[in-house]
Amino acid sequence: FKRYWQNDLWMRLFDLLLNPCLVRPDGQLPLCEELGDIRHEMEGWLQHHCNRSSNTLKGLLKRSSF
Numbered sequence: 001f002k003r004y005w006q007n008d009l010w011m012r013l014f015d016l017l018l019n020p021c022l023v024r025p026d027g028q029l030p031l032c033e034e035l036g037d038i039r040h041e042m043e044g045w046l047q048h049h050c051n052r053s054s055n056t057l058k059g060l061l062k063r064s065s066f
């Protein structure tokens with residue numbers, strides 16, 4: 001998986017992980033809700049695009065689990 005395909009999602013994730021104190025005005029941690037939101041968006045993208053090519057996500061997962 002090449003992360004540059006989804007720049008917006010990956011940029012938001014890395015920004016959140018690298019600058020956690022800047023996410024909220026008060027700098028309060030942890031950021032579980034924000035991480036959950038990004039995870040939900042990534043999962044939705046994967047589900048929507050899981051059958052785009054011959055090397056589908058489902059097929060790759062089946063081959064990797066013995």
